Amino acid sequence: MIETLFFDALRSAIGPTAASYALLAVGLNLHFGYTGLLNFGQVGYMLVGAYGLSITVAVFGGPLWLGLIVGMLAAVVLSIILGAPTLRLRADYLAITTIAASEILRFLVRNTGSDDLTGSVFGLRQFAGEFYDWSPFAPGEYLGPLGFNANRMWVTLVGWGLVAALSAMVWTLMRSPWGRVLRSIREDEDAARSLGKNVFLYKMQSLIIGGVIGAIGGMVFVLALQNVTPDMFLPQVTFFAFAIMILGGTSTVLGPTAGAVLFWFLLTGLQSGIRGVVDAGVIPGITGGQVVGAVSLIAVGLLLMLLMVFRPQGILGDREELRLDVS
Amino acid sequence: MSPDATVPAGLAGVAHEPGVAKPDPILVVDGLRRAFGGVRAVDVDHLEIPRGLITGLIGPNGAGKTTLFNLLTGFDRPDEGEWTFDGRSAAGVPAYRVARDGMVRTFQLTKALSRMTVLENLMLGASQQRGEHILRALLPWGWRTQEAEVRDRAEGLLARFKLDHMRDQFAGTLSGGQRKLLEMARALMVEPSLVMLDEPMAGVNPALTQSLLGHVKDLRDVEGRSVVFVEHDMDVVFDISDWVVCLAEGRVIAEGPPASIGANPAVIDAYLGATHDHSALREERRRRQAARGDA
Ligand SMILES: Nc1ncnc2c1ncn2[C@@H]1O[C@H](COP(=O)(O)OP(=O)(O)OP(=O)(O)O)[C@@H](O)[C@H]1O
Ligand SMILES: [Mg+2]
Numbered sequence: 080m081i082e083t084l085f086f087d088a089l090r091s092a093i094g095p096t097a098a099s100y101a102l103l104a105v106g107l108n109l110h111f112g113y114t115g116l117l118n119f120g121q122v123g124y125m126l127v128g129a130y131g132l133s134i135t136v137a138v139f140g141g142p143l144w145l146g147l148i149v150g151m152l153a154a155v156v157l158s159i160i161l162g163a164p165t166l167r168l169r170a171d172y173l174a175i176t177t178i179a180a181s182e183i184l185r186f187l188v189r190n191t192g193s194d195d196l197t198g199s200v201f202g203l204r205q206f207a208g209e210f211y212d213w214s215p216f217a218p219g220e221y222l223g224p225l226g227f228n229a230n231r232m233w234v235t236l237v238g239w240g241l242v243a244a245l246s247a248m249v250w251t252l253m254r255s256p257w258g259r260v261l262r263s264i265r266e267d268e269d270a271a272r273s274l275g276k277n278v279f280l281y282k283m284q285s286l287i288i289g290g291v292i293g294a295i296g297g298m299v300f301v302l303a304l305q306n307v308t309p310d311m312f313l314p315q316v317t318f319f320a321f322a323i324m325i326l327g328g329t330s331t332v333l334g335p336t337a338g339a340v341l342f343w344f345l346l347t348g349l350q351s352g353i354r355g356v357v358d359a360g361v362i363p364g365i366t367g368g369q370v371v372g373a374v375s376l377i378a379v380g381l382l383l384m385l386l387m388v389f390r391p392q393g394i395l396g397d398r399e400e401l402r403l404d405v406s
Numbered sequence: 407m408s409p410d411a412t413v414p415a416g417l418a419g420v421a422h423e424p425g426v427a428k429p430d431p432i433l434v435v436d437g438l439r440r441a442f443g444g445v446r447a448v449d450v451d452h453l454e455i456p457r458g459l460i461t462g463l464i465g466p467n468g469a470g471k472t473t474l475f476n477l478l479t480g481f482d483r484p485d486e487g488e489w490t491f492d493g494r495s496a497a498g499v500p501a502y503r504v505a506r507d508g509m510v511r512t513f514q515l516t517k518a519l520s521r522m523t524v525l526e527n528l529m530l531g532a533s534q535q536r537g538e539h540i541l542r543a544l545l546p547w548g549w550r551t552q553e554a555e556v557r558d559r560a561e562g563l564l565a566r567f568k569l570d571h572m573r574d575q576f577a578g579t580l581s582g583g584q585r586k587l588l589e590m591a592r593a594l595m596v597e598p599s600l601v602m603l604d605e606p607m608a609g610v611n612p613a614l615t616q617s618l619l620g621h622v623k624d625l626r627d628v629e630g631r632s633v634v635f636v637e638h639d640m641d642v643v644f645d646i647s648d649w650v651v652c653l654a655e656g657r658v659i660a661e662g663p664p665a666s667i668g669a670n671p672a673v674i675d676a677y678l679g680a681t682h683d684h685s686a687l688r689e690e691r692r693r694r695q696a697a698r699g700d701a
Contacts (some may be wrong), residue, residue: 251544256529256537256553259522263530266519269481273513274531274596275505276538386465403520403578 080355086347088224095303097343098238102254102296103320104327104335105245106289112330113253114285115265119173121293123181123317127153128294129301130188134196136206143209154294158287166282182314189309201309210302214284231303238299242336245292250332261285322383328396335395347377408677411662414648417457422662425452432600433456433478438487442476442481447473449656460633462624462647462664462681466677470656471636472514475602480504481510485584506533510598514605516585520578524569525586527577528560544614563591566621583610587618601625603635607642619646652676
């Protein structure tokens with residue numbers, strides 16, 4: 080029982096979904112952790128990445144590489160549309176605009192009117208074939224008790240490879256003078272302006288790069304599932320990404336990775352544990368899968384609250400830095 | 407009033423009256439107005455700031471000094487008005503461009519970048535950094551040499567402003583006075599031709615004020631920069647200004663060398679109300695000097 084629970088949790092923590100969420104959080108960390116931009120619609124970037132890829136391949140029969148480029152370009156366009164009117168205004172305007180835009184996008188792809196393009200509620204499939212053709216893994220079982228098949232191995236490897244590469248990119252950027260300007264904007268954008276920095280331009284660059292990283296997360300997510308449906312992109316995804324970023328340590332390069340692994344380990348472990356308890360009929364009156372999902376989310380919420388009480392800076396964060404945040 | 411002998415060479419022969427023309431102004435303001443609701447915060451018909459000299463900007467609380475700074479440096483938009491900086495029109499230019507063009511301001515309420523180190527605060531100030539471009543940022547060997555130069559310059563300034571021992575501390579841990587010093591040093595990293603200091607001495611202890619005054623004079627004497635600074639302490643104003651401009655209710659009510667300002671009835675009226683006479687201002691000065699002696 081404990082053993083299944085542990086392996087369930089581990090399977091999820093190192094799997095492609097955790098890698099996708101790590102990517103969402105890497106992008107969000109660039110926005111929020113380093114630039115101070117409040118993006119409450121990271122799931123919107125995930126959506127345009129996922130649909131950009133799957134529409135190009137499944138509907139128009141384009142090659143995989145074109146799908147990847149379309150997905151990323153869609154994130155660039157979304158950033159410009161969202162950022163151009165709001166980045167000159169106070170931070171909360173971007174927050175409202177991004178959360179609204181991500182929901183509008185979800186309704187758009189869900190709408191029956193978009194059936195030909197997005198498959199509306201049923202979504203799209205058959206866009207991942209070429210991706211798995213590239214897999215170097217021979218069919219079979221991998222990672223012992225975790226039981227990954229060849230496809231899962233491949234998408235997991237690519238997912239975490241991207242997390243590593245993009246984290247390294249963020250690390251390089253943040254140690255450069257460009258990163259210094261970004262952090263100065265987070266601290267006080269008027270001070271940055273008074274020193275001759277074009278604040279709007281840097282905010283836009285940050286929004287675009289973080290958004291594209293989110294879109295890449297979306298592509299990994301749907302490549303792993305080999306299908307895409309609108310309701311994968313509920314607003315709660317953004318809040319999971321925020322939770323992951325804070326859990327790992329905001330404004331740290333490895334925080335999103337640590338956060339994603341821990342978050343999915345806890346969430347899946349709790350789900351598995353609670354399912355075990357419910358199935359055993361130990362608690363009278365409680366049955367069914369609905370309850371498992373809800374209760375485990377409540378439990379994760381409680382764990383996050385405890386973490387915030389005892390380690391408010393997250394796993395890898397700097398306590399001193401956090402203290403200065405308030406003053 | 408007639409010109410006197412205490413003015414610097416550049417201003418010899420300039421009349422002591424509001425809006426007077428100067429031989430070589432770096433900044434020329436015309437018809438600048440900004441109202442907040444019914445309050446006319448700035449209402450300047452004509453003002454010229456001399457090049458290569460220190461201009462003190464004084465005026466009672468709410469006179470519009472900070473608002474004037476905000477307008478001239480692109481942080482606020484006027485209702486109407488024109489101004490030229492270094493001969494070029496500067497109205498409508500965004501704040502970051504104003505700074506790049508060489509007019510750099512500090513803030514009355516300091517803006518330390520709290521979660522960056524003191525050294526990083528300064529290094530940010532340097533202009534034309536290659537590594538601030540997104541693509542070049544990814545290739546460290548393209549900017550490392552320049553980064554080392556910027557660091558050297560920053561460390562030099564930190565030493566000058568007695569902040570070198572705080573070098574690697576987060577700026578958020580600095581005291582109020584230290585933040586003033588930090589902000590002034592950071593502004594100098596931009597290598598501006600005109601420095602606009604909004605109450606640079608406020609909250610700085612008297613001993614340090616003396617050395618700060620020395621730095622401000624150096625800006626003029628050693629580095630050849632022009633300085634405008636806002637200050638409420640008349641002793642400081644009289645000590646280092648070459649020229650003093652007095653604002654009240656948004657308008658320039660008096661201009662002249664420091665010696666002429668203390669005795670100017672319009673200035674005394676603005677500060678103390680029309681019922682007081684000159685001796686009140688002198689009394690106030692004496693009281694402040696005594697207070698400083700105690701400290
Ligand atoms: N953002 C604003 N909104 C409304 N009124 C403002 C604003 N900024 C300034 N004012 C008003 O404009 C006038 C001038 O203010 P300003 O800050 O320029 O004065 P100041 O000369 O810098 O004063 P102090 O010496 O106290 O710093 C004041 O009456 C103030 O209330
Ligand atoms: Mg002021």
